[in-house]
Amino acid sequence: MILLDLIRDFVLLFGSLAILFLQSIYWTIHGLRTGRLGWKNLMDQMSRIGVDSFPMVAITGFSTGAVLVVQIGYQFAQLGAQRYVGGVVSMAMARELAPILTGIVVAGRIGSSIAAELGTMKITEQIDALETMATNPVDELVVPRFWGCTIMLVVLTIFTNVIGMIGGSIVAVNQIGLTMTTFVDSILQNLKIQDLMGGLFKAMVFGALIGVIGCYKGFTTEGGAEGVGKSTTGAVVLAIMFILAVNYFLTVGINNFNTAYLS
Amino acid sequence: MIIISNLCKRFGPKEVLRGINLKIYDGESLVILGPSGCGKSVLLKHIIGLLKPDEGQVLIDGEDITKFDQKRLDALRMRMGMLFQSAALFDSLTVEENIAFGLRKHTNLSDLAIHHIVSEKLEMVGLPGANHLMPSELSGGMRKRVGLARAIAMEPEIILYDEPTTGLDPIMTCAIDELHLSLKERLGVTSIVVTHDLNSAYRIGDRLALHYGGRIVAIGTKDEIINSPDPLVQQFIRGEAKGPMTLL
Numbered sequence: 207m208i209l210l211d212l213i214r215d216f217v218l219l220f221g222s223l224a225i226l227f228l229q230s231i232y233w234t235i236h237g238l239r240t241g242r243l244g245w246k247n248l249m250d251q252m253s254r255i256g257v258d259s260f261p262m263v264a265i266t267g268f269s270t271g272a273v274l275v276v277q278i279g280y281q282f283a284q285l286g287a288q289r290y291v292g293g294v295v296s297m298a299m300a301r302e303l304a305p306i307l308t309g310i311v312v313a314g315r316i317g318s319s320i321a322a323e324l325g326t327m328k329i330t331e332q333i334d335a336l337e338t339m340a341t342n343p344v345d346e347l348v349v350p351r352f353w354g355c356t357i358m359l360v361v362l363t364i365f366t367n368v369i370g371m372i373g374g375s376i377v378a379v380n381q382i383g384l385t386m387t388t389f390v391d392s393i394l395q396n397l398k399i400q401d402l403m404g405g406l407f408k409a410m411v412f413g414a415l416i417g418v419i420g421c422y423k424g425f426t427t428e429g430g431a432e433g434v435g436k437s438t439t440g441a442v443v444l445a446i447m448f449i450l451a452v453n454y455f456l457t458v459g460i461n462n463f464n465t466a467y468l469s
Numbered sequence: 470m471i472i473i474s475n476l477c478k479r480f481g482p483k484e485v486l487r488g489i490n491l492k493i494y495d496g497e498s499l500v501i502l503g504p505s506g507c508g509k510s511v512l513l514k515h516i517i518g519l520l521k522p523d524e525g526q527v528l529i530d531g532e533d534i535t536k537f538d539q540k541r542l543d544a545l546r547m548r549m550g551m552l553f554q555s556a557a558l559f560d561s562l563t564v565e566e567n568i569a570f571g572l573r574k575h576t577n578l579s580d581l582a583i584h585h586i587v588s589e590k591l592e593m594v595g596l597p598g599a600n601h602l603m604p605s606e607l608s609g610g611m612r613k614r615v616g617l618a619r620a621i622a623m624e625p626e627i628i629l630y631d632e633p634t635t636g637l638d639p640i641m642t643c644a645i646d647e648l649h650l651s652l653k654e655r656l657g658v659t660s661i662v663v664t665h666d667l668n669s670a671y672r673i674g675d676r677l678a679l680h681y682g683g684r685i686v687a688i689g690t691k692d693e694i695i696n697s698p699d700p701l702v703q704q705f706i707r708g709e710a711k712g713p714m715t716l717l
Contacts, residue, residue, distance in 0.1 A: 339574065
């Protein structure tokens with residue numbers, strides 16, 4: 207019975223997220239067709255998501271790039287393969303680490319704040335107030351956050367890649383003893399455009415997940431401050447779980463696509 | 470005219486509305502009285518279509534709004550305004566942006582015209598010059614007045630007030646009541662007011678209804694209610710803890 211309940215809860219959750227996603231797409235198309243898409247609201251969200259997340263994303267990217275070079279650099283140096291360090295680090299960052307780590311950081315920083323903001327709006331009747339003013343809450347609240355997360359996660363992942371490479375290059379030059387030219391050449395020779403694009407595609411999907419899950423958790427908040435707290439935590443946990451689970455399928459799918467069409 | 474017929478609503482095991490029947494005539498002010506937690510706000514939310522009943526109908530101008538799709542419901546809501554119990558101001562917007570929200574969404578008025586309307590409504594609720602304040606800078610009473618300014622910004626035909634004077638001082642309560650009466654006189658607005666404030670109810674209500682136990686147990690003019698022999702009515706208007714009406 208417990209297993210059945212779990213399955214039922216998961217199906218309900220998955221269905222609700224899918225419906226909210228489709229509603230976001232519908233209201234986006236509706237907004238574009240009627241010329242009433244809330245561009246200002248979208249810009250505000252993008253700016254907030256980008257500015258709020260950038261410091262954490264920068265630290266994460268720099269640290270990850272630096273640590274990767276430390277871990278890989280000495281091993282490769284022993285094998286005489288220093289010239290591959292830049293390439294391996296950049297591929298690891300571009301394909302996996304940058305989108306995943308940026309996704310997790312943004313889920314913690316922005317997913318929680320979206321759930322808290324909308325949860326507070328729900329329990330203080332602000333969402334009801336929107337409806338009484340003939341305004342659809344998905345159109346007004348979800349669409350800008352959904353696209354804000356989706357677009358900005360791609361942008362932030364690009365920053366994570368660049369900052370990770372900067373962190374890696376500093377360690378490679380100062381600790382491993384590589385020249386900057388060797389490190390950069392290695393990146394240019396080994397990193398392919400499809401590695402970058404695959405990672406950015408993942409980032410886009412993770413951003414959409416963070417936006418939809420944050421909004422869903424906010425909209426389903428019940429009770430007072432305790433309910434908002436639960437939604438906030440729930441949004442982060444759920445977003446990270448989904449990011450990790452979906453990452454596997456995306457990786458397989460992107461690899462298959464690259465093998466079939468780009469090899 | 471608004472006709473509520475056999476309206477029932479249940480939340481889990483709790484039966485909040487048990488067959489509400491009510492008629493509200495055009496241009497009338499109906500005040501719904503009742504103890505806290507008896508479902509008065511739930512009734513208002515059915516009238517504006519925020520909640521769907523388990524059974525029953527809400528007929529506005531002869532059409533059952535419980536069957537309306539989103540588009541028709543939105544069209545109806547353009548003719549209605551609602552003041553929420555907590556004012557429900559949008560925290561991230563200024564007072565002016567809150568009041569202008571509906572005007573910006575649903576009209577093609579210029580920024581200047583909208584600014585004039587906002588300033589006029591703010592003056593009506595006794596808050597001139599509060600345009601650029603944030604909701605967090607307002608007291609409870611001020612929030613409620615801004616909520617009222619927002620509710621009347623689109624000059625609706627029907628206004629629903631959920632405890633409009635709770636938390637206001639007696640002078641402001643009287644000012645809000647006078648505003649209510651002037652809106653009724655000037656625009657012929659139909660009002661449904663949920664309140665605990667008997668003085669205010671007597672001032673503004675053409676008719677008063679007592680909601681208790683999920684039903685309307687009494688309805689009539691101020692004098693009919695005051696002189697009602699019903700012990701429930703007498704207990705409520707005298708504010709007695711002991712009597713047939715139990716605390717929820």
